[in-house]
Amino acid sequence: MTREECRQILRRIAWNLNNRERKRLRNECPILDDFGRQQSTIGSDDNLFVEELLQQLPNEKERHVIRKIVLEGFTAREVGEDLHMGERGVNQCKNRSLKKLHNYLITHSV
Numbered sequence: 001m002t003r004e005e006c007r008q009i010l011r012r013i014a015w016n017l018n019n020r021e022r023k024r025l026r027n028e029c030p031i032l033d034d035f036g037r038q039q040s041t042i043g044s045d046d047n048l049f050v051e052e053l054l055q056q057l058p059n060e061k062e063r064h065v066i067r068k069i070v071l072e073g074f075t076a077r078e079v080g081e082d083l084h085m086g087e088r089g090v091n092q093c094k095n096r097s098l099k100k101l102h103n104y105l106i107t108h109s110v
Helices: 003-028 031-041 044-054 060-071 076-083 087-107
Strands: none
Touching: 044 060, 044 087, 060 076, 060 087, 076 087
16 A cells, blocks of 8 residues: 555545534534524624524623634634634534523523
């Protein structure tokens, strides 16, 4: 097996692992997909609703992560650099925050 063949196999393995993680996160937190699709149609009334919804998160770090990643389209790596956190920590914070928002929406029938 040549060096290039080994690289191709490793790339394929890395791509498969990354794809599995994306699918797991999508299944774990479906509100992210719905929110992302609706992002381009958000109007001023919706912006007020989103801001009120973000205020339900207990701390500013969670609000910052959701604003940057979900609303403004930054990557977890970029947000992590801003907050001096790792990319994985940012993704965990994002997922926890989205679950909190999802639960809030369910319990308050918004």
